[in-house]
Amino acid sequence: MLNIPNSVNRVFIILGSSCNLNCRYCMQHALVTKQITNSINPKIYEFLKQLAQQMQEKKTHLVFYGGEPFIYFNNIKEIVDSTKSYCTFSAISNGKAI
Numbered sequence: 001m002l003n004i005p006n007s008v009n010r011v012f013i014i015l016g017s018s019c020n021l022n023c024r025y026c027m028q029h030a031l032v033t034k035q036i037t038n039s040i041n042p043k044i045y046e047f048l049k050q051l052a053q054q055m056q057e058k059k060t061h062l063v064f065y066g067g068e069p070f071i072y073f074n075n076i077k078e079i080v081d082s083t084k085s086y087c088t089f090s091a092i093s094n095g096k097a098i
Helices: 043-055 069-083
Strands: 010-014 060-065 087-091
Touching: 010 043, 043 060, 043 069, 060 069, 069 087
Parallel strands: 010 060, 060 087
Antiparallel strands: none
């Protein structure tokens, strides 16, 4: 079991650095140097499940971001389908891929 403070109720998940705009003024622009793997590390599910068990009644909130998260829609769907019973979700997006 992980020793996670009870105050942790939000987890940010960076899905990748690719973006459909690639704006030079974006704070992540300098980070786009190589492609992040397109597979989900299965350890994330263990971590989120343990976090949810510690939270008991309150659901953990996952925020998808990084580049443009909706470019990685299949990954979002996989994570949501696997954690929807104990997590809520949102995304930080430029809105172009919606």
